[in-house]
Amino acid sequence: MRIGLFCSGGDAPGMNACIRAVVRAAVTGGHEVVGIRRGYQGLLEEDFHRNAQGQPRMTLRCVSNILQRGGTILHTSRCPTMLQEEGQRRAAEVLQRHGIDALIPIGGDGTIRGAMALSRFYAGRIVSCPGTIDNDLCGTDATIGFYTAVSTAVEAMDKVRDTAESHERLFLIEVMGRHSGYIALYSALAGGAEIACIPETPTDIPAIVEQLIAMKARGKTSVLMMVAEGDELGGAYDIQRLLEQNGCPYGTRVVVLGHLQRGGCPVPEDRLLALQLGSYAVECLEQGHSGCMVGVRNGRPVRVPWEEAIAQHHLVPPELVRLLEAMAR
Ligand code: F6P
Secondary structure (H helix, E strand, C coil): CEEEEEECCCCCCCHHHHHHHHHHHHHHCCCEEEEECCHHHHHHCCCECCCCCCCCCCCHHHHCCCCCCCCCCCCCCCCHHHHCHHHHHHHHHHHHHCCCCEEEEEECHHHHHHHHHHCCCCCCEEEEEEECCCCCCCCCCCCECHHHHHHHHHHHHHHHHHHHHHHCEEEEEEECCCCCCHHHHHHHHHHCCCEEECCCCCCCHHHHHHHHHHHHHCCCCCEEEEEECCCCCCCHHHHHHHHHHCCCCCEEEEEECHHHHHCCCCCHHHHHHHHHHHHHHHHHHHCCCCCEEEEEECCEEEEEEHHHHHCCCCCCCHHHHHHHHHHCC
16 A cells, blocks of 8 residues: 555644654555655645655654654644645545555544545545644544643643742633643643633633632632633633633733643653554554544544544543532632
């Protein structure tokens, strides 16, 4: 098989580990891997990764020493052209012309939507890997990059807590997650934040202010509030303004972590996930599967139909929302 491999959408720590797993599993299995640079955009522009001999074929050595590196050696992009039929037809034509008979895209929901559209015109098989810090795809316990993003947020929270405590302030820390509260909720729990504003639950400002007044009365001198960028009331600055207008009893400051969360060495959980998923994607193609994403459920690799993976945003576990409330004393 000649397998095309690319990353698309926002980068995520562990994408390189996934690339390595795909290449090593495929080459060992007697297949050829064509690395496509810059996602769907690079595919349309026929921008292929070249090995040390200058050939558009990824060798075992092309992926040496990348397991621990953040970002993606194949680069990535967002590609509006793939939203149109003309772009989808052109991408299929490029794949066919280069004899690429299967594809492994690594990315989030936009990447899956692109693959679904492409598969209307492309005769080859496509099996995608979930690579996004957002952890918003259904059917997998986690997406590649999520654990590292949480770890980065928690590291920042520990530092913010020091200054929050010294000045007896409330800090609103904004984390990524366009439609998802996963990073906000998990980091809130792991970093000891008192409150998480997430799109999955209503953010009730008067109720939060009441909770803050009660905390202050119990002698709590500092508060960390995690805010998912996709919260229905807006980002951390919007919520800060609303808190102040509603009588927040603490002085407030905002920290926006932004793209920091997308960089850095992947933590071991993301590396293991990426290795497992990358090699399983190759196995799925070998077995003739297509039109699905690979995921991990209860430690075991699974195939998830694309429709199911993106049918809704992966909902945060309600028991963890309750756990956070119980811990915020
Ligand atoms: O999809 C991952 C993500 O990091 C989201 O959490 C965030 O909203 C978005 O990408 C930011 O994208 P960009 O880097 O294109 O601004």
